[in-house]
Amino acid sequence: MSYKERADGRKFEDCRPMEAKVGVIKRADGSAYFKFGNTWAYAAVYGPRTLFPRFMQNPTKGILRCHYNMMPFSSVGERVRPGGSRRSKEISMVTAKSLLPVLDLSAYPNSVVDVFIELPSTEAGSRCAGINAAALALADAGLKVKDIVAAVSVGRVDDQLVVDLDYTEESYPEGHVADIPIAMVPSTGKITLLQMDGIIPKDDLVKVVELGKKACMEISKLQKDALRAKYAGSEKK
Amino acid sequence: MTEIKVKDKDIVVPGDKLVEGMDVLPGQGTYREGEAIYAERIGVVKVDGRTVKIIPLSGAYVPQRDDLIIAKVFNITMNGWNVETNSAYPAMLSLRDGSSDYIQRGADLNKYHDIGDYILCGVTNVTSQMLIDVTMKGPGLQKLVGGRVIRVDSNKVPRIIGKQGSMVSLLKEKTGCKISVGQNGLVWISGTPNMELLAHNTIKKIEEEAHIPGLTEAIGKFLDEQIKVKA
Known part of the structure; x- marks a missing residue:
């Protein structure tokens, strides 16, 4: 039991200070940002629009494409090389898969909805912030979504269960760390993303997912408050 | 026991529970999960007898039969014209429906509508695969020559037109411009340069203030002031 207090003083089950805003990119069809402390994610949605190349079109429903991108000087470590990487490709894929269960694109055959997630500042938990922003942007774009997916990373630092790990915890040098990003559909409690990096005992995993x-x-x-804030006062008479 | 958890004209976001119980039917923009009805998109609630539906506040234009739209010609084929509809899908204007004049087979189609031309047309058919047919045969359907075409949110189009066209006739009357509003969110304005600009700015203002009650009077006042300044 060596991990007794978090570096920033918050409780073990607390998230970093969060902020969300909808409608931040004017030319996009839908947009939002979501911040976990120093991890900032901006998401822009374009579409539905005709999909090219044509062989990628699906005649039964529209497809969702996510693009996750960390900006070059966004992280605390070394400069991120611009352009895609193995890591960004994987995160783009899991982001799309975590959003698809709530998204209904059956009304848009042969079309595509593009989601661009840009991260100007990152300090752990970036895929979760990206999913939170993208879920908001999809709803803002007026697409049919059953609910707004919420995501957070949980884990175990040494033998302490924690919520929303920051960079110092993710790279904690004096013990084992498990980092588990999860995404959930709030109305049903179903999980749409569950990944893990590190090791954790089985019963701790169950407990930490509940947290x-x-x-x-x-x-x-x-x-939801951020979404409502953008549209507040739009009641038609 | 059925309980409606929202009031008429409430703003809801996806995932909000609207109704608990089986006595109310889910309408447009809602879905049923178990015994409850939830919202599926951002919009304003409308409780209509035994159904609850959502009038959307955002979202791209989806072509529907009998819509009147402004489209741009982007290709000419043997059988007619391909036009952009400001949605995810292009539309087809066939030779037969392209003009009220008789078009001979093999005629130069760009003499009727050239690439880049804007047309006011009606949607005659939309298939499940979103293949769209438009026609230019009908009262008022025409090629839009001169003027400017601006883009607005298609969800705000009813507000720009107003009740029985009150808003758009006000605009036409005060600015002296010819104005056509397409349901796909394109608006064509043609008039003197000053008035065209005023109409453009006013339409943008209507789009931004679409939620304010009594907008038609406010816009009338705004137009009078602007015209006085210019004169």
Whole structure:
């Protein structure tokens, strides 16, 4: 039991200060940002629009493409080389897969919805921030979504269960660390993303996912308030 | 026991629970999960007897039969013209429907509508695969020559037109411009340069303030002031 207190003083089940805003990119069809402390994600949605190349078109429903991109000087470590990498490709894929269960594109055959996630500043938990922003942007674009997906990373630092790991915890030198990003559909409690890096005992995993679900409900409330804030006062008479 | 958890004209976001119970039917923009009805998109709630639906506040234009739209010609084929509809899908204007005049087979089609031309046309058919047919046969359907075409949010088009066209006739009357509003969110304005610009700015203003009640009077006042300044 050596990990007793978090570097920034918050409780083990608390997230970093969060902020969400909808409609931040004027020319996009839908946009939003979501911030976990120093991890900032901006998402822009374009579409539905005709998909080219043509062989990628699906005549039964529209497809979703996500593009995750960390900006060159966004992280605390070395400069991120611009352009795609193995890592960004994987995160783009899991982001799309975590959003698809709630997204209904059956009304848009042969078309595509593009989601661009840009991260100007990152300090752990970037894929979760990206998913939170993208879920908001999809709803802002007026697409049919059953719910707004909320995501957070949970884990275990040494033998302490924690929610929303920051960079110092993710790279904690004096013990084992498990980093588990999860995404959840708040209305049903179903999980759409569950990944893990590190090792954790089985019963701790179950416990920490429950902590994560609780955090997701909090995030979901923040997301919905942000969405409502943009459209507040748009009641038609 | 059915309980409606929202009021008429409430703003809801996806995932909001609207109704608990089986006595109400889910309408447009909602879905049923178990015994409850949830919102599926951002919009304003409308409780209509036994159904609850959502009038969307955002989203791209989706072509529907009998819509009146402004489209841009982007290709000419043997059988007619391909036009952009400001949606995810292009539309086809066939030779037969292209003009009220008789078009001879093998005629130069760019003499009727050239690439880049804007046309006011009606949607005659939309298939499940979103193949769209448009026609130019009908009262008022024409090629739009001169003027400018601006883009607005297609969800705000009813507001720009106004009740029984009150808003758009006000605009036409005060600015003296010819104005056509397409349901796909394209608006064509043609008039003197000053008035065209005023109409353009006013339409943008209507789009931004679409939620304010009594907008037609406010816009009338705004136009009078602007015209006085210019004169």
